[in-house]
């Protein structure tokens with residue numbers, strides 16, 4: 004993999020006090036965050052939050068009004084052969100419809116100074132060998148997605164930026180993408196994936212950066228931001244169920260059980276299966292059992308609905 | 314830099330544009346010249362001097378200059394295609410020093426324009442000499458002079474291709490850019506010639522400068538007679554060549570400077 008030794012101690016992606024104004028619209032406002040290698044980071048926010056603008060500033064396509072955005076410690080334009088360090092995908096389809104997949108990759112292989120064999124390697128890595136000589140105008144969404152990724156990976160970059168890659172993908176395509184990106188992150192690469200639909204990427208990401216109206220809302224590991232999962236349980240014999248649950252020792256510590264009235268309990272430190280199993284073992288009837296949405300989901304839902312309401 | 318030029322040549326020949334450009338050169342060069350020579354300018358409506366006179370020969374050679382909208386349209390098409398198909402972002406990701414991309418494009422299309430011009434002039438010369446021999450006409454100029462005039466027209470095509478690239482980089486919208494280029498060269502300039510007063514500008518416009526290369530005043534004269542204005546006086550051929558070079562440089566400069574800091578959104 005490519006490496007820039009002099010700057011290896013810097014975060015792979017570093018955005019600092021970044022602002023972009025388009026006339027009177029402030030698309031990104033004083034945004035600061037970093038992205039770590041070896042994990043997949045989700046870049047979340049409702050439509051119009053400024054995700055695309057931020058990623059375009061990171062890659063030099065859009066000039067910031069103020070602030071800095073660096074990759075491997077340098078602004079994009081100062082990377083020596085940027086496609087060796089960074090691969091980025093912005094548009095669902097960025098090919099001449101009259102070019103074949105192989106033509107397209109060879110144009111960019113030439114541009115990056117890579118041998119033509121690299122184009123064939125990537126066609127095979129992304130399962131496009133069969134379609135190599137078809138004009139891209141005939142490609143399905145899934146194939147376009149793969150050809151975009153192939154283009155971005157021509158230079159074997161250690162940083163990958165994908166803007167809304169899940170748009171238009173069917174569940175099968177999503178599953179494939181998840182596996183593919185996990186593998187890239189597993190190789191130690193930095194992967195930043197934007198989305199306006201939390202549920203589409205929550206199984207994919209390790210870390211998240213959440214923005215709204217161009218400003219940072221939350222950033223950090225998913226597990227911390229999502230908060231400990233809670234289970235809501237309804238029982239006609241809530242007191243006895245609470246005693247049973249408190250008496251258990253799933254991880255050495257007893258779960259925290261709060262009675263919320265009406266025979267309902269909120270349980271932290273034990274999942275739904277654990278609650279159900281204990282209730283069954285002690286023959287306590289259970290009428291309802293729900294895993295509560297995580298706090299990040301609630302936060303995101305709030306952001307999205309607030310946006311639609313305004 | 315040579316990586317970028319190699320990439321642009323691949324881009325050009327991966328579509329049908331490259332082959333189409335050469336086909337157009339053959340059609341407009343050999344085809345048009347052959348047809349005009351076969352019919353004979355003396356049989357045009359209105360009739361023009363024949364091929365055995367210098368004026369007649371210059372006139373039909375000058376007609377070739379009116380096919381300049383082809384390379385110009387190709388130049389505009391090529392540059393705007395990157396915006397239309399959203400490959401501009403990918404291209405600038407691979408080459409963030411955008412001026413280098415545009416220099417590579419100008420080099421590539423300059424070479425393509427040269428190829429167009431050479432094929433145009435070569436097939437036109439072949440057609441002209443063949444038809445003249447078959448019809449038994451002795452041309453109004455020595456063969457060397459005919460070839461020199463055709464070579465000038467061929468070289469002018471490089472300029473037009475670069476003008477197309479400049480207009481494309483300026484306008485970015487493919488349909489608009491191609492329409493503007495064709496509309497101006499095909500309709501705009503001839504119309505300008507018909508407006509009294511404004512037609513004084515014609516000698517310094519690209520069409521006038523191209524006509525100066527071959528001292529092709531036939532159309533301009535016909536128009537000024539039609540509208541009763543004073544005859545247009547073209548620049549001397551060398552000044553026309555210099556002016557065309559100036560247009561090419563200006564168009565190239567626009568193509569290089571404009572995309573430099575513009576946001577690609």
Ligand SMILES: Nc1ncnc2c1ncn2[C@@H]1O[C@H](COP(=O)(O)OP(=O)(O)O)[C@@H](O)[C@H]1O
Pocket residue numbers: 025028029030031048049050051052053054055056057578
């Ligand atoms: N080229 C532009 N000109 C004017 N406003 C823009 C432009 N690009 C984006 N915006 C505005 O900036 C804001 C952020 O847009 P964007 O970065 O596309 O958000 P997201 O990708 O999160 O949906 C939006 O309000 C959008 O309308």
Ligand SMILES: [Mg+2]
Pocket residue numbers: 051054055056166167
């Ligand atoms: Mg977006």
